[in-house]
Amino acid sequence: MLRRVVEFNGIRRLPFEQYRDHVQQHYDGPAGAVLTMASMISLHEPLIGHLIRGKKFDVSQRKSLLDVGSGAGQVLGHLLKEVDIDANFVAFDLSQKMLRRARLRVKDERPNFISGDLMQLPFADESFDCITCGWVIEHLPDPIPGLKEMGRVLAPGGSILIMTTEDTFAGAMTSRTWKCRTYNRKRFQEACVKAGLQLKAELWFSKIHRFFRMGGILVELTRDDIRAITEDETTSPNSDSTPDLATSR
Numbered sequence: 001m002l003r004r005v006v007e008f009n010g011i012r013r014l015p016f017e018q019y020r021d022h023v024q025q026h027y028d029g030p031a032g033a034v035l036t037m038a039s040m041i042s043l044h045e046p047l048i049g050h051l052i053r054g055k056k057f058d059v060s061q062r063k064s065l066l067d068v069g070s071g072a073g074q075v076l077g078h079l080l081k082e083v084d085i086d087a088n089f090v091a092f093d094l095s096q097k098m099l100r101r102a103r104l105r106v107k108d109e110r111p112n113f114i115s116g117d118l119m120q121l122p123f124a125d126e127s128f129d130c131i132t133c134g135w136v137i138e139h140l141p142d143p144i145p146g147l148k149e150m151g152r153v154l155a156p157g158g159s160i161l162i163m164t165t166e167d168t169f170a171g172a173m174t175s176r177t178w179k180c181r182t183y184n185r186k187r188f189q190e191a192c193v194k195a196g197l198q199l200k201a202e203l204w205f206s207k208i209h210r211f212f213r214m215g216g217i218l219v220e221l222t223r224d225d226i227r228a229i230t231e232d233e234t235t236s237p238n239s240d241s242t243p244d245l246a247t248s249r
Contacts, residue, residue: 007172011141011181020117023179027071028097028121045074047135047205047215048095050120052078056203057161059218064088064132065113066153068118069136073102079132090114090128092121118146118238121153129158135216138165138180143188147195151223152201158199160221164188181191185217 009013011019036214051057059065059082070076072129083089093099099113107116116122118136131150140146150160175182184236189199204210 006169006176007167007182008175008179010179011139014024016141019141020139024094027095044135045078048075049078051084051203051205052219057112057132057159059083059130060086064128064160065130066090066092066123066128066156068131068150069093069094069129070111070113071098071134073105075134076102076111078109079176080106085110088112090123092116094118104142106184112215118149121149123153125152126155127153131158131160133160134163135165135180136179137162138175138183140181141181142148143183143191144195147192147197151196154223156223156225160197160215162192162219164217166213166244168213168226170214174216188217189219190245192219192221193224196224197221 010022014022052059059079062083063086065079065083065087067076068081070093073091076091079203080089083118087110089111091099091102091113093102093115094117096115101113103111103113114122118133118140131154133150137146154160165174165180165182167184171182174180192199198221200222201218201220203220205215205218208217
């Protein structure tokens with residue numbers, strides 16, 4: 001009950017476009033300016049580094065990467081240290097000011113910094129073999145459209161790393177600070193499946209985080225191409241299969 005009182009509910013109360021503008025202004029302002037420090041204090045940034053360096057989420061062989069919600073570069077900086085020097089890299093964020101902060105911080109010429117909306121990614125289908133999305137999807141009232149967009153631009157064999165806020169008391173405090181929602185772990189994973197993505201691994205920052213169920217929801221996802229092909233066949237005019245038979249597995 002207390003968690004529900006603490007949690008920010010503007011995302012459910014406001015029209016989405018108004019909420020999105022509110023979030024952009026929030027991150028353009030002082031909150032965005034202190035995001036780097038906040039990531040260090042919360043240990044999110046060093047823990048992300050440990051996750052990537054330890055190859056719990058392995059990016060070393062990836063050739064085309066998209067970092068959604070690059071923010072102040074707290075995920076971006078670690079990725080750049082681990083990927084091949086010739087890899088193509090896009091840093092993507094709703095806020096142009098946050099991208100400028102990221103550019104100044106990482107001091108690396110490789111990323112292409114692009115501002116835009118996760119709901120309408122300005123990239124062709126199957127453009128990236130690796131996508132990271134850290135603490136962004138909780139800024140959507142419904143995660144499925146954003147998950148579908150990431151699935152659309154993900155190449156076959158590629159992976160998506162999602163980090164998002166869980167519906168714990170600590171998550172509710174985060175929600176209040178950063179004007180976002182929280183997700184129930186099981187329901188979020190169900191949303192991923194509905195978006196045509198498959199859970200490859202449930203990740204944790206450390207054994208302590210896993211034992212105490214801390215640190216939010218971290219999942220590695222892949223495209224569920226078998227499911228997508230099956231669904232396409234059931235909707236095809238030439239298909240002899242019925243939807244019930246095709247989807248019962």
